[in-house]
Amino acid sequence: MRSIDLPLTGNVVAQQAAIEIRDLTLSFTAGTPTIDRVSLTVPHGQFLSIVGPSGCGKTTMLNLLAGLIHVPHSGTVRIQGREPRLGDHGIAYMLARDSLLPWRTALENAAYGMEVRGVAAERRRERARDLLVRVGLGGFEKSYPKQLSHGMRQRCALARTFALDSPILLMDEPFGALDAQTKLQLEELLVDLWQEERRTVVFITHDLGEAIAISDRVVVMGARPGRIVTDVEIPIKRPRSVRELQKDHVYHELYAHIWEMLEQGYKK
Amino acid sequence: MNASGAQGWKKLAMGFASHAGFLAVLLATWEWAARMGLLDPTFFGNPAGIISFLWANFVQGTHLWIELGWSVMSTLLAFISGSLAAVLTGLIFVIFPRLERFLDPYFSALNALPRIALAPLFILWFGLGIGSKIAMGFTLTFFIVLSSTVAGMRGINQDHIVLTDTLGASPRQKFFLVTLPGAIPVIFSGLRLGLIYALLGVIAGEILAAEHGLGQQLAYLASTFNMNGVMALLVVLAWLGMAATSGMTRLERHLLRWQ
Numbered sequence: 448m449r450s451i452d453l454p455l456t457g458n459v460v461a462q463q464a465a466i467e468i469r470d471l472t473l474s475f476t477a478g479t480p481t482i483d484r485v486s487l488t489v490p491h492g493q494f495l496s497i498v499g500p501s502g503c504g505k506t507t508m509l510n511l512l513a514g515l516i517h518v519p520h521s522g523t524v525r526i527q528g529r530e531p532r533l534g535d536h537g538i539a540y541m542l543a544r545d546s547l548l549p550w551r552t553a554l555e556n557a558a559y560g561m562e563v564r565g566v567a568a569e570r571r572r573e574r575a576r577d578l579l580v581r582v583g584l585g586g587f588e589k590s591y592p593k594q595l596s597h598g599m600r601q602r603c604a605l606a607r608t609f610a611l612d613s614p615i616l617l618m619d620e621p622f623g624a625l626d627a628q629t630k631l632q633l634e635e636l637l638v639d640l641w642q643e644e645r646r647t648v649v650f651i652t653h654d655l656g657e658a659i660a661i662s663d664r665v666v667v668m669g670a671r672p673g674r675i676v677t678d679v680e681i682p683i684k685r686p687r688s689v690r691e692l693q694k695d696h697v698y699h700e701l702y703a704h705i706w707e708m709l710e711q712g713y714k715k
Numbered sequence: 716m717n718a719s720g721a722q723g724w725k726k727l728a729m730g731f732a733s734h735a736g737f738l739a740v741l742l743a744t745w746e747w748a749a750r751m752g753l754l755d756p757t758f759f760g761n762p763a764g765i766i767s768f769l770w771a772n773f774v775q776g777t778h779l780w781i782e783l784g785w786s787v788m789s790t791l792l793a794f795i796s797g798s799l800a801a802v803l804t805g806l807i808f809v810i811f812p813r814l815e816r817f818l819d820p821y822f823s824a825l826n827a828l829p830r831i832a833l834a835p836l837f838i839l840w841f842g843l844g845i846g847s848k849i850a851m852g853f854t855l856t857f858f859i860v861l862s863s864t865v866a867g868m869r870g871i872n873q874d875h876i877v878l879t880d881t882l883g884a885s886p887r888q889k890f891f892l893v894t895l896p897g898a899i900p901v902i903f904s905g906l907r908l909g910l911i912y913a914l915l916g917v918i919a920g921e922i923l924a925a926e927h928g929l930g931q932q933l934a935y936l937a938s939t940f941n942m943n944g945v946m947a948l949l950v951v952l953a954w955l956g957m958a959a960t961s962g963m964t965r966l967e968r969h970l971l972r973w974q
Contacts, residue, residue, distance in 0.1 A: 534883025
């Protein structure tokens with residue numbers, strides 16, 4: 448477990464974190480704050496999951512990082528040393544629903560992010576095609592979203608997200624709406640993609656098992672007020688296979704351990 | 716019809732034959748009733764006369780083709796100008812919702828006004844040429860396409876907007892990559908109706924006062940009690956309306972093949 452970072456040595460300051468949240472307090476209405484004194488430092492290249500019940504402010508925090516919401520808050524939020532800004536090219540954002548554009552083919556959807564960000568047509572086609580193959584959609588380049596299954600559509604959305612060269616990925620329960628089998632396959636795919644091209648990931652989920660299986664570090668939040676209940680490094684070595692982990696005893700012990708801390712946290 | 720080609724063709728031929736049979740019986744009865752004096756040809760015409768009118772004016776002579784051309788051209792001009800103006804106005808309304816709220820009572824009043832009542836005004840303003848009937852078609856097309864444009868652009872999937880915002884899109888990119896293509900299915904249903912209404916406006920304008928066009932011919936034939944001519948033009952107009960609808964359907968199916 449890590450404690451809150453204090454502004455200590457010059458060393459720490461020089462090694463600027465990918466994401467730095469300090470004493471963040473935020474409320475939409477008067478009364479109990481949605482987020483209460485949360486501090487969180489995410490170093491470059493870390494895969495971090497934030498787990499918590501609905502209403503714990505995890506999505507709010509992610510939207511704040513993405514610059515999607517503007518609510519008065521106290522404390523500081525920095526992404527690569529900058530204020531969060533909507534449309535920051537350093538960030539690739541992935542929603543819970545695939546949000547593919549139905550009038551675009553899978554290839555055009557995979558290239559969409561790059562197109563908006565002005566990547567040259569030739570390069571983005573090449574990169575989108577490469578990513579479609581890597582997410583297992585080779586041969587479906589010309590299919591429209593309505594011709595694809597739920598899982599395939601979310602694969603395409605993953606391709607669109609990874610096709611961007613943003614060093615930070617913000618993911619808001621991207622697999623929340625999938626059935627168990629498909630979900631497992633997509634977690635595996637995400638881990639593979641990430642292990643090939645490391646980025647800083649903040650992954651929001653309400654599924655503790657998912658968080659442990661894919662992350663380097665899991666932050667558990669409690670609701671009302673939204674606070675960090677526990678913050679744990681996951682000592683499972685990389686590269687990992689999400690599928691193999693299902694029968695790994697370390698994984699299950701970790702799950703039981705964090706679950707216990709979680710329950711204690713809720714009782715407080 | 717793709718899976719069982721022969722079966723499909725057989726079905727189609729059967730359908731065609733049954734319609735041909737039905738029409739033959741209907742027309743024969745009509746002709747017989749007219750000859751027996753049961754149905755006064757002065758008011759109803761008779762099929763033989765209608766067919767010979769069509770033959771004389773569309774096959775032997777080219778006279779009605781030219782009138783048809785006037786009507787088609789006016790309809791297209793009314794449709795294109797009305798739709799373009801409507802899509803642009805809709806866009807302005809979506810960008811400036813306060814302007815829409817302000818103008819709403821005026822637009823509602825204009826839309827509620829029986830548009831045909833504007834015809835005398837348009838005839839005075841634009842004369843008996845092509846201008847006044849285009850104006851008629853325009854006013855009808857405009858409001859239909861406007862409401863569907865606004866509805867289409869308001870109904871854009873918010874996920875697409877959120878995603879596009881996080882990518883850092885400019886307002887221009889957002890419009891051309893998300894808002895416009897996302898609104899097209901709804902705009903299209905307005906356009907399909909708009910084309911039919913453009914035709915309605917043009918024909919109505921021609922009937923009231925015009926130098927050319929099928930509507931003008933229709934009014935002339937009716938006033939001279941040429942019932943076969945009137946009936947023949949009604950057939951032509953029905954065919955024209957159907958051609959317009961099926962053309963739009965085909966275009967829609969091509970443009971919206973992703974649906």
